[in-house]
Amino acid sequence: MPYLQRRAVAGSFIFKFPDDDTTKKPQVALFRRSGKVRTYQHKYAPVSGSVEEIDTNPLATAWRELKEETTLTDTSLRLFRQGKPYSFVDESVGREWIINPFSFVLKSENEGGRGEAGIQLDWEHEGYEWFDPDVINESDAFQGVPRILESFRRVWFNIDLGEEAGRILGDGLIALQKDHESGPHELASNALGIFIEVIKKLGTGSREVWWKNARSAAWHLWKNGRESIGAPILSVMVSSLAIIEEKLPRDDPSLGGSIDGIVQALIHYSQQRQSVVSKVGGSLDGFLTTHFSDTETLKILTLSSSSTITCGITHVLRNRKTPLDIRVLESRPLFEGTKTAGAIASFAHSNSIITDITVYTDASVGAAAKDIDVVIVGADMIDKLGNVSNKTGSLPAVLVAKHVSPGVKIIALFEKEKVLPFEPPIQEDNSPQDVVQAWGGSGQSKDSRTRVTVKNVSSEWVSSNLVDHYVTEDGATTGYGIAEWAKNVRKGADRFFTDL
DSSP states (O other), rough: OOOOOOEEEEEEEEEEEEGGGGSSSSEEOOOOEESSSSSSOOEOOOEEEEEOOTOSSSHHHHHHHHHHHHHOOTTEEEEEEEOOOEEETTTTTTEEEEEEEEEEEEGGGGSSGGGGGGOOOOTTTTEEEEEEEGGOOOTTTTOTTTHHHHHHHHTHHHHHHHHHHHHHHHHHHHHHOOOOSOOOOOOHHHHHHHHHHHHHHHHOOOOHHHHHHHHHHHHHHHHHHHHGGHHHHHHHHHHHHHHHHHHHHHSOOSTHHHHHHHHHHHHHHHHHHTHHHHHHHHHHHHHHHHHHHTSSEEEEEEEEEHHHHHHHHHHHHOSSSSSSEEEEEEEETTTTHHHHHHHHHHHHHHHTOOOEEEEEEEGGGHHHTTOOOOOOEEEEETTTTTEEEEEEEEEEHHHHHHOOOTOOOOEOOOOOEEEEEEOOOOBOOOOOOOOOHHHHHHHOSSOOOOOOOEEEEEEEEEEEEGGGGEEEEEEEEEEHHHHHHHHHHHHHHHHHHOOO
C-alpha cells in the first residue's frame, strides 16, 4: 500500500429553515469546489478545511474555515449540531481522512444575520446550491466529494432514525439547548425523557440497525443537548444503554416484543433517579453533623439555583438542633440565588423552623463571607481530576471566603453522574441580553464610534486544590473516588459509542 498522508478536517454543512422555523424541513447548502484546490475539484462539499495546530479543537477549525471561505461568522451563523468523527482512506489522493462533521444554521435578518447576502465565496469555491436533505447521495451523478452522505447523515440523523424519531430527537435537542433554567440533574432527566420517546419510534425491522440508532440518539443527546453541562446526560445515556443491552434479545435478529419491556425499564430507571438528589441532601446533613456538631450557629454561604443544594440545606434545617445562618449570593444576571433563598425560606416557614436567611449582592461577597464556616458550591460538571465547574461567581466566593474567613471549609455537593471522564468541552456563554435586561436598559451606546461588548459568561472552574470536601449521594468522597467513577463512565461510553 502506498504511503498515506493522515489529515484531520472539519466539514461544515449550512442549513436554512423556512421562516426560521426549525420544526420545518430545511435546505442544506453544498459548495462546488473550484479548480484551484488540491483535491476533489468541481465536487460538491461542505465548507471544509484542515485542523491546524493553531486551532484549539475541530470546532475552532470549522469557524475559522467558514470565515475564510464564506466570510460568515457567529453573527450570521449559529452552531446547530456536531456529528461523530469518523475516518476513511482514499488511495486515489493518498490520504487517510479524519472527518469532523458540523452543521450550522444561517441566520436570517430577523435573527440578526444577513441571510444568503452574507455569503461571499473565496477562491476555493466556484459556487454553491441549496439541496433538499433527501437528495444528497454518493452516486457519481450527484458529483459530491467521497463520503459526503456519511458526513451529512451524522448531522442530519433523520436519514437513519426515520422522520418521526428524527423529529422528536431534533426538537428535543433544541429544547435542551434553550433550557437555561434547569440544573444539570433536571436537564439529564429531560434528556432521558426525550430518549425514551425516540426509542418508541425507531424502526424495529433489524435488531442490529435498531441498536445502532439507539446508541446514535444517545450520543447526540450528550453532545448536542447542552454539552457544556452535559456530564449527567452522558452518565444517564450510558446507564440507559446498559439497561437496553440487558433487555435486547441475544439470539433473535428481530426485536419481537422487546420494545415495551425496554421502555418500561427506562421509565423505572427515570423514577429511581428522582431519589438521588434527596440522598445527596442526606449525605450533606450527615457530613455537617459529623464535622460541625459543636458549632453553636452554623454559617453557610452558597449561590445559584441548585435543587441539590436546596435539598441539602433543607435536610440540614429539618434535622439540626442548633441555628443556621444561611447566606445566599443573588447570582446575576438571572438572580438564581434569590430563587434558592426563597425555596429555603418557604420550606422553613412550612415546617415552622426559625432560621436566618440573607441574600447578598454578588459584589458584596466579602461581607457575605465574613466569619462563615462553610461554602457550599454545586457542580455543573466535575472533571476526572476533581476540578469543579459551576455557576459564575463560585470562584470569587471561594477565594474571598478563604481570605476573609481562613478556617472556612469548601464543600462541593453533587450527584456522581456529574463527573465527566473526558476533556471538558468549551464552556458556553449565555445571551448578553440577559445582562442588559437586568440593568433595565437597552445596553446600547449612543455614540456610534464607541463599541461596548457585553459578556455573559455562564460558568467557571474551581480548582480541586481549593475544595476541602466532595459530598455525593454515597457520602463524602475523595479525588481518588472521583477518578474511579470517571473511569467507569469512560468504559461505558467507549463501549457504546466508539464504533458509531
